[in-house]
Each structure stands twice: as structure tokens, then as C-alpha cells.
Amino acid sequence: MTPSPTTEVDRLLAEAVAHALSGWDFTPLAGRVISDPLPWDYARLAAAAVGRAERVLDIDTGGGELLATLGPPPGSVVLNRHGALDPAEIVRVLRPGGTLRTQQVGADYDAELNAAFGADPPIGGLRSAAEGSELLRAAGMDVIRADEARAATHFLDVGAVVLQLRAVSWQVPGFDVVRHRSQLLEIDRVIRADGAFTVTDHRLLFRAVRPS
Secondary structure (H helix, E strand, O other), X not given: OOOOHHHHHHHHHHHHHHOOOOOXXXXXXXXXXXXXXXXXXXXXXHHHHHHHOOOEEEEOXXXXXXXXXXXXXXXXXXXXEOOOOOHHHHHHHOOOOOEEEXXXXXXXXXXXXXXXXXXXXXXXXXOOHHHHHHHHHHOOOEEEEEEEEEXXXXXXXXXXXXXXXXXXXXXXXXXXXXXXXXXXXXXXXXXXXXXXXXXXXXXXXXXXXXXX
């Protein structure tokens, strides 16, 4: 007998709540969340920069999963993927001629999740590549590249939504599977009707250099 939609939702929610999260590891979402590609490949760009660097500083490295794949030298490129951007501090640690490469989460990231749960829009994040460039230049850096993109991410089951919100707990403050059950049921209904619950990732990419 095919389980009822509600029974299947309860199973997915229970599994998502019971799953032990570790570091900044999103492998439990593999095959359950599909993200359209950005027009750049941050990991490839970072690897190229690391290959030319004598020293590397990775800001807000999370569990260090990405950094470990890059084989950084012991001990000047600064890498920052989705970490807080403090241009003055970056200038302080960069030697003259040193480079910053950063991919930032934009202010509009995954706003559809906030709307679905009746939460305020996401807090923080750069509004545009122009805003980020202005901050970097004000700190004394030369901006070599500034790009901005919006790409769709598709959640294929409601349990994946819960895992995402547990990992990124600041997205919907106070999220709880019991308190937000009606919203989760509505997301499940959308997935069953449309094949996915789709949100928009807002990302920005910068390369900046401290002048020699």
C-alpha cells in the first residue's frame, strides 16, 4: 500500500530532525537539492589562486572541507566563501600585492524560504556587486573583478528543506518542525504538484588586490 502524503511527510521530517549535522557538510542533501550552476566556479578560482600563493588565510572556513581540497601551502591569498566581509581587516593581514578572493552571499539569498514561513527577509549580505566594490575600495583595495548572479535551487523533498534550515539556522530564526508544521505541509504540497520547491540563491564574487 502506498503511504499517505502525511505519513511520508512525517517520515521525512523525523529523519531530518534526527540526522546529526557535522561541520559545513551538505552531503546529506546530495540528490535531494539541485542547484543551477553559477556563471563562475569558486572552487576552481580558489584552487588557481592557492597554486600561486606562498601563504593562504581562509576566513570563516566552517569545517574546513573546501580548504582541505585545495592543498594550501604552509603558513598571500585571502580566501573567503560566505564569511563576513571586513575589508579593513583583510587589508591589515594582506601583504602589499596580496589578493583577496571571496564569494559572498547576497542580501536576497533564498528569500522564498523566509516568505514560506512568514519570516522577515534575510538579515545582512551585500545588496549588489557595486556595494561590495565600494567597501573594498574604501578600505584601499583595487577591485579586479566584481560579479553578481542569481541561480535557482530546487528542493525535491520537504526533509531536505528541514536539513537546510537546521544547517543554516539563521535563515529562518526560531524554525521548528512542530511550530511550522502547516508551512512544511504546504511546501510538501508544492513539491508534489510542481516537482520541487524553488528558491533563488544570490551570490557575489570579488577579486581584489592590496596595492604594492
